[in-house]
Amino acid sequence: MKLFIIRSFMFAVLWTGYLYEHTQHANQPALLWLISSLAILSYFLLSIVKEPFVLYIIIYFFIMAAEFRYPLPENMYSLLLFFYIYLEAIFQLPSKKFRLLTIMTFLCSAVIVIGLKSEKMEWLIAFLLFSAISVLLNEYVLERKEQRDIYEQLLGEYRRLKRLHYEAERSARLEERTRIAREIHDSVGHKLTALLMQLEILSIKESKQEYEQLKRLVRDSLEETRQAVKALKTEENEGIASVLQLIRKLESESHIMVHFTTKQGVLSTKISNQLNVVLYRVIQEALTNAMRHAHSREVFVVLGKSAVGDIYFSIQNRIFEPKPFQMGFGLTSMKERVEEAGGTLRVFQTNDEFIVQGTIPVKGDHRV
Numbered sequence: 550m551k552l553f554i555i556r557s558f559m560f561a562v563l564w565t566g567y568l569y570e571h572t573q574h575a576n577q578p579a580l581l582w583l584i585s586s587l588a589i590l591s592y593f594l595l596s597i598v599k600e601p602f603v604l605y606i607i608i609y610f611f612i613m614a615a616e617f618r619y620p621l622p623e624n625m626y627s628l629l630l631f632f633y634i635y636l637e638a639i640f641q642l643p644s645k646k647f648r649l650l651t652i653m654t655f656l657c658s659a660v661i662v663i664g665l666k667s668e669k670m671e672w673l674i675a676f677l678l679f680s681a682i683s684v685l686l687n688e689y690v691l692e693r694k695e696q697r698d699i700y701e702q703l704l705g706e707y708r709r710l711k712r713l714h715y716e717a718e719r720s721a722r723l724e725e726r727t728r729i730a731r732e733i734h735d736s737v738g739h740k741l742t743a744l745l746m747q748l749e750i751l752s753i754k755e756s757k758q759e760y761e762q763l764k765r766l767v768r769d770s771l772e773e774t775r776q777a778v779k780a781l782k783t784e785e786n787e788g789i790a791s792v793l794q795l796i797r798k799l800e801s802e803s804h805i806m807v808h809f810t811t812k813q814g815v816l817s818t819k820i821s822n823q824l825n826v827v828l829y830r831v832i833q834e835a836l837t838n839a840m841r842h843a844h845s846r847e848v849f850v851v852l853g854k855s856a857v858g859d860i861y862f863s864i865q866n867r868i869f870e871p872k873p874f875q876m877g878f879g880l881t882s883m884k885e886r887v888e889e890a891g892g893t894l895r896v897f898q899t900n901d902e903f904i905v906q907g908t909i910p911v912k913g914d915h916r917v
């Protein structure tokens with residue numbers, strides 16, 4: 550955002566100087582203002598369109614049209630505008646199109662310099678040196694961008710494999726827990742049941758009080774064994790595990806890529822079922838909202854711990870056409886749910902991102 554403001558300010562300063570020089574000698578200033586408005590509009594569209602090469606040509610056309618319609622022998626603003634637009638193209642255009650724009654810039658500058666005094670010819674020499682450096686810089690920028698894209702793809706693949714590894718470990722743990730539960734049920738459970746039956750027979754034969762105490766002890770042990778078997782068979786589905794399941798489900802069903810990052814300490818944090826449901830629903834609503842309203846297929850989810858030990862979460866997705874948003878029913882319900890749990894939730898939008906941030910406390914009664 551700051552960079553865009555600085556770029557727009559510099560362009561506005563150059564074009565203001567250009568207009569100031571020309572309007573003093575223009576017979577029809579209305580046409581000049583129309584050309585200027587169209588050029589400025591084209592400039593602001595550069596940061597929006599995916600293929601800006603045509604817009605660069607259009608801006609060059611408007612500058613040359615104004616220069617031919619209102620020629621001035623000592624106006625250097627045209628050259629400065631060409632150089633400034635050309636400088637921005639270094640960071641936006643691919644190599645072949647940038648070289649084509651370099652040739653066009655040189656030709657347009659040469660036409661303008663012809664109308665200037667002879668001592669201004671050094672501008673063309675300076676531009677030749679500047680264009681050589683610019684072509685190298687453009688190739689460097691494109692190479693860095695390609696490396697960054699490859700890094701992001703590798704990072705996304707690494708996170709996907711990490712989630713698959715986690716799921717494989719979780720499945721192995723669950724399988725082992727199930728095996729242990731079956732062994733306990735088949736061995737210890739059956740033996741306790743057999744022991745209880747033997748005690749029943751002995752208590753009928755001898756009617757001693759000690760047998761009743763032994764039967765009660767065996768029944769308690771059998772009940773505890775059943776509870777242990779039930780707990781072992783129950784799949785762990787709390788905290789981060791449930792969030793991972795949600796992400797995996799949405800990725801497979803909606804073909805989005807979720808960049809899931811956990812900060813140090815959050816994986817070992819234990820929370821109650823109530824807070825686990827809140828965390829799950831918040832992330833679910835934020836991801837659903839991102840899929841519904843954003844054109845990007847990437848969502849960034851971060852879970853961490855704040856300085857006071859609370860769980861911190863952030864869900865971000867890119868937006869290409871920023872529009873004013875209002876808290877709908879889903880976001881409002883999500884905010885109320887978090888606040889009822891004693892947490893905080895912020896939903897806001899920048900020029901290129903939609904962000905949901907908040908904290909959920911794990912203190913006092915909520916901590917397990």
